[in-house]
Amino acid sequence: MTTQHQYDVLVIGSGAAGLSLALHLADQAKVAVLSKGQLHEGSTWFAQGGIAAVLDDQDSIDAHVTDTLAAGGGLCHPDAVRFTVERSKAAIDWLIHQGVDFTKDPSADNYHLTQEGGHSHRRIIHSADATGRAVLSSLIERVREHGNITLLEKFIALDLISQPDPSSRKLRCTGAYVYNHGDDHVHAFHAKAVVLATGGASKVYLYTSNPDGASGDGIAMAWRAGCRVGNMEFNQFHPTCLFHPKAKSFLITEALRGEGAHLKLPNGQRFMHLFDQREELAPRDIVARAIDHEMKRLGADCLYLDISHKPAAFISEHFPTVKARCLEFGIDITKEPIPVVPAAHYTCGGIVVDANGQTDLMNLYAIGETSFTGLHGANRMASNSLLECIVYAQSAAMDIEAKLTTIPFGNPAPAWDESRVTDSDEDVVISHNWDELRRFMWDYVGIVRTQKRLERATHRIKLLKREIADYYSNYKVRGDLIELRNLAMVAELIIRSAMERKESRGLHFSLDHPETAHIARDTILVPTNFAAQDIFVSGDQ
Structure with missing residues (x-):
């Protein structure tokens, strides 16, 4: 029997984006935050450099915007860039209010600012060289103090639950199926709003700076649920x-x-x-x-x-x-x-969202690295990532709060059927497939690409996905299998996006197409099961 849970808001992911959103909503809603491992195992904890923000009198919003647009190779959405940068100081002030201990400048009565690649000014506020740890530690402490937030560790989301919306012809997200490592069973979580804050997908490559959990779970789940993804070919190394x-x-x-x-x-x-x-x-x-x-x-x-x-x-x-x-x-x-x-290191593309983090599926939001806001374009500028997490967590929270009283809970979801599956005695298949996937992505879809390499990757991912699908349908789910399934999906999205871009721009460099096209266009992929839904136009922010 599937255990049922009900919250006003379900947040999948426990990094800077997810915890910030939970804190913004906790006074108005009952919030559950799911962490696939321990709270400190996500990418936020390992972020070193800092957060880009306009904090110095010699700096300006226009300068930060200009630098971001230049780094993005012509693909940044100017409205998304300005939206984010204009809220940078407020984001830092909020973090300071949460107790984040940023490094002070010993020679002046203010915070120490450093400079990183692509920036024309010193605008990186930091906590020594462990900024992510300082931010996440403070947010975890605040979250644990709040009675309206439930933190659940070692819960990994499997798939989103969607149902027809009674007031429109669109589908709406009403929860998620979640695997609990503790009791080895799948639970059903129901919520008025669901937020994907699951981070990026850099674990799809053999060599990565990311922790093991960066397996693109949110991107894969949203795609399977009918959401568009954008610019998945731009993986920052x-x-x-x-x-x-x-x-x-x-x-x-x-x-x-x-x-x-x-x-x-x-x-x-x-x-x-x-x-x-x-x-x-x-x-x-x-x-x-x-x-x-x-x-x-x-x-x-x-x-x-x-x-x-x-x-x-x-x-x-x-x-x-x-x-x-x-x-x-x-x-x-x-x-x-x-x-x-x-x-x-970083997935610049992701789930297509608007300025409130709203995806194509009603009541489903995506924030942080898992989303595609238009901020990063063809290349993310250093230290804009944590800023995006904080800014969009607030804007999504405001949108959810405004709608929460008008959103009904969905109907009870069908129980997760485990009656026809067995425990696997061949988990070595998972480890072999995992290794093969990451190796051919590194060799064929890495820093420098060619058409022949991408064609080889396309052939390999099709075979691998069939093997994984067969395994997934016959054996009980486990964390490694869930992540492998998601990584294979995201790998296919990356390969398809790279095949479509017939130029070199930003993080996508092709030896067959070394020139940059005169017109910059996003690569937007649309699921085939998405035709019946209304969608907003990419770039509308």
């Missing part, structure tokens, strides 16, 4: 991930380059001046391709990031987390360079 056989997914923050770190070849020579006049402060796509190019040219396993020319006290004060982590692997960053490689 962070230029500098620690290269060490025992270091798993440790990001070397871009703030090091903001504070003067140099990228070097194995022989100690700098090279970024050969690729861009901004050198180490060029946008991430340019830096990542430059590193990839030099590694392939030299046959090198890695390149190096060197900040050892700065005073040791300065390095220890500004980058304590990076210093401590590197010391665990015998690397003293005050005396020697850090071995680095590019790694999949």
